[in-house]
Amino acid sequence: MARIALDAMGGDFAPRATVAGALLALSELADEHVIELVGRSDVIQAMLDELTSGEHAASAAAARGRIHIVDAPDVVEMSEKPTNALRNKPNSSMLVGLRRHAEGVVQAFVSAGNTGAQMAASTVMLRLAPGLTRPAIGTLFPTAGQPVLVLDVGANVDCSAEELVQFARIGVVYAEDMLGRPSPVVGLLSIGEEAGKGNAAVKEANQLLAAMPGLNFQGNVEGRDLANGASDRGPFDVVVCDGFVGNVVLKFYEAMAPLVISMVGASTGMDRAALDAAFRHLDYSEHGGAPLLGVRGVSIISHGKSSPRAIMNALKVAARAVESRLAEHVTRRLGAEPEAVA
Amino acid sequence: MARIALDAMGGDFAPRATVAGALLALSELADEHVIELVGRSDVIQAMLDELTSGEHAASAAAARGRIHIVDAPDVVEMSEKPTNALRNKPNSSMLVGLRRHAEGVVQAFVSAGNTGAQMAASTVMLRLAPGLTRPAIGTLFPTAGQPVLVLDVGANVDCSAEELVQFARIGVVYAEDMLGRPSPVVGLLSIGEEAGKGNAAVKEANQLLAAMPGLNFQGNVEGRDLANGASDRGPFDVVVCDGFVGNVVLKFYEAMAPLVISMVGASTGMDRAALDAAFRHLDYSEHGGAPLLGVRGVSIISHGKSSPRAIMNALKVAARAVESRLAEHVTRRLGAEPEAVA
Numbered sequence: 001m002a003r004i005a006l007d008a009m010g011g012d013f014a015p016r017a018t019v020a021g022a023l024l025a026l027s028e029l030a031d032e033h034v035i036e037l038v039g040r041s042d043v044i045q046a047m048l049d050e051l052t053s054g055e056h057a058a059s060a061a062a063a064r065g066r067i068h069i070v071d072a073p074d075v076v077e078m079s080e081k082p083t084n085a086l087r088n089k090p091n092s093s094m095l096v097g098l099r100r101h102a103e104g105v106v107q108a109f110v111s112a113g114n115t116g117a118q119m120a121a122s123t124v125m126l127r128l129a130p131g132l133t134r135p136a137i138g139t140l141f142p143t144a145g146q147p148v149l150v151l152d153v154g155a156n157v158d159c160s161a162e163e164l165v166q167f168a169r170i171g172v173v174y175a176e177d178m179l180g181r182p183s184p185v186v187g188l189l190s191i192g193e194e195a196g197k198g199n200a201a202v203k204e205a206n207q208l209l210a211a212m213p214g215l216n217f218q219g220n221v222e223g224r225d226l227a228n229g230a231s232d233r234g235p236f237d238v239v240v241c242d243g244f245v246g247n248v249v250l251k252f253y254e255a256m257a258p259l260v261i262s263m264v265g266a267s268t269g270m271d272r273a274a275l276d277a278a279f280r281h282l283d284y285s286e287h288g289g290a291p292l293l294g295v296r297g298v299s300i301i302s303h304g305k306s307s308p309r310a311i312m313n314a315l316k317v318a319a320r321a322v323e324s325r326l327a328e329h330v331t332r333r334l335g336a337e338p339e340a341v342a
Numbered sequence: 343m344a345r346i347a348l349d350a351m352g353g354d355f356a357p358r359a360t361v362a363g364a365l366l367a368l369s370e371l372a373d374e375h376v377i378e379l380v381g382r383s384d385v386i387q388a389m390l391d392e393l394t395s396g397e398h399a400a401s402a403a404a405a406r407g408r409i410h411i412v413d414a415p416d417v418v419e420m421s422e423k424p425t426n427a428l429r430n431k432p433n434s435s436m437l438v439g440l441r442r443h444a445e446g447v448v449q450a451f452v453s454a455g456n457t458g459a460q461m462a463a464s465t466v467m468l469r470l471a472p473g474l475t476r477p478a479i480g481t482l483f484p485t486a487g488q489p490v491l492v493l494d495v496g497a498n499v500d501c502s503a504e505e506l507v508q509f510a511r512i513g514v515v516y517a518e519d520m521l522g523r524p525s526p527v528v529g530l531l532s533i534g535e536e537a538g539k540g541n542a543a544v545k546e547a548n549q550l551l552a553a554m555p556g557l558n559f560q561g562n563v564e565g566r567d568l569a570n571g572a573s574d575r576g577p578f579d580v581v582v583c584d585g586f587v588g589n590v591v592l593k594f595y596e597a598m599a600p601l602v603i604s605m606v607g608a609s610t611g612m613d614r615a616a617l618d619a620a621f622r623h624l625d626y627s628e629h630g631g632a633p634l635l636g637v638r639g640v641s642i643i644s645h646g647k648s649s650p651r652a653i654m655n656a657l658k659v660a661a662r663a664v665e666s667r668l669a670e671h672v673t674r675r676l677g678a679e680p681e682a683v684a
Binding site (some may be wrong): 225253 | 421485486496499500531532533540541542544564565566567568569570583584585586587589590591592593594595596597598601
């Protein structure tokens with residue numbers, strides 16, 4: 001059973017997308033799951049009334065017993081400086097939701113709001129697992145094979161070799177717990193498969209990873225391997241990179257799918273809906289949420305442009321993270337290991 | 343009129359792909375263009391005989407007057423260290439071809455062989471334009487709009503802000519000369535459109551580029567903008583990035599097109615050939631060659647897996663570079679400008 005706080009005010013399409021996403025999630029999640037909608041209670045209540053009227057009344061009534069509104073008068077703006085949000089908006093939906101997680105009232109927090117503020121507030125309020133210097137954002141890339149966990153995709157732009165090693169360690173735990181992959185294979189994103197290829201941090205990280213006991217390290221993987229979910233040496237489960245390159249590739253990927261769809265549609269006269277269906281598992285919003293990895297808790301970062309469907313999926317990712325005790329596993333494992341990382 | 347040296351031994355499918363590509367190119371290039379096939383003359387002659395026999399005899403006879411074989415007994419291996427190739431293989435097809443360019447016998451050199459060796463040998467034998475510290479590899483990305491020149495895509499993995507600025511300067515000249523874009527718009531690849539977003543080198547480069555007189559700098563662009571060929575602020579012609587991220591995105595892109603084709607084909611039962619046709623302009627090999635920018639000459643770097651069609655296109659890129667006097671323009675412009683770059 002999970003009780004999840006959702007930042008009802010976060011995201012470009014809030015509160016409509018967030019409230020609608022919560023209702024969708026409750027219709028798919030098991031009955032014991034409860035969602036707290038955190039934000040301006042009058043706004044949330046009005047949206048809830050609108051979305052549960054008329055034809056949706058019957059299923060909505062069932063869901064409403066599992067939805068609670070938690071008032072938070074302030075809102076962190078999408079472009080606001082994280083430090084400002086932390087210092088001056090203790091009663092924002094972001095901070096109220098995370099505080100309820102830190103206090104143990106809820107077991108997870110989900111937001112499509114200001115990512116930098118969510119990272120900073122999660123680090124301060126939930127704290128980091130032992131041996132970590134920064135949290136990371138992991139996301140699942142659909143590939144020609146099985147989905148691959150890529151981290152970091154935006155939390156850390158200038159990464160040391162040691163940070164890349166941290167990403168590998170938490171990625172392995174995540175892949176086991178959330179993806180059910182036994183003994184996950186890790187690849188290091190680079191520009192050639194040979195250990196000597198890459199920038200300075202990657203070359204050093206390759207050596208550190210190759211020397212790490214117990215790690216199933218495949219070596220360097222290239223951009224084409226990431227699309228395929230495998231290199232010539234076989235499939236992999238986790239790909240490690242700095243947050244700059246990870247974020248660029250992620251956003252490129254997001255934009256490619258609709259582009260490709262429109263190109264095929266335009267040149268062949270194929271039915272657009274059929275193509276959308278064919279490409280649905282390429283759509284980032286289908287996955288909904290990227291967990292902030294390394295914090296002592298579950299903080300799911302959603303895309304600012306999240307649809308109700310993306311919010312629903314983010315809530316499902318949160319529920320799964322709680323059930324699999326992801327945060328405890330990461331914390332325990334990283335605490336038990338000798339700290340290879342300063 | 344251009345006389346072009348082709349490294350007949352370079353690439354995974356040489357010499358068949360290179361010789362076949364040269365024959366294809368001659369059938370499309372104007373009559374005054376001549377191609378030198380540089381490599382083991384007996385091997386090249388045998389391949390030429392094979393490819394111009396039977397049904398192709400008539401058109402081949404016309405082409406053969408414009409093909410010359412230049413003997414070079416050594417071959418630089420694909421995995422060989424560039425320094426080794428430079429020092430120990432002066433009679434390789436790579437070095438013989440570039441030497442003929444340096445001596446003015448040919449006006450361009452094309453190779454699908456060892457990229458690192460080609461870069462190093464081009465730098466040493468052709469020399470760099472004023473104010474440059476490294477050459478860059480530029481390549482055209484097909485986008486939802488017009489193709490965009492991306493540089494660097496692999497020549498420089500750890501780039502300073504000053505090197506990123508150099509890429510912008512040579513990218514502008516290239517976009518004007520080779521793409522015919524008046525007053526090209528430049529974007530800096532980053533993880534957010536705001537000037538303060540990015541890694542340390544990108545943040546500093548943003549400031550340097552914004553302060554550069556005469557440069558049509560749009561600011562930061564994101565991965566999704568690269569796929570679209572435009573940001574919210576409009577289309578752009580040149581995208582600047584370090585060679586690590588550029589190479590990762592390029593290779594990811596290359597692998598995406600066939601992946602997407604197979605996905606659509608599998609789920610809709612559409613004709614594979616029709617899909618291939620629809621996606622042809624997404625195919626990197628269509629573009630064939632990436633010019634090594636910043637050297638005082640025309641050195642075209644082709645993909646190791648180049649098909650005859652890709653080689654043909656690389657030769658056409660070389661011919662166009664010679665006709666537009668790309669190298670002279672870059673050298674003159676960079677020499678005439680105040681050297682903002684140390």
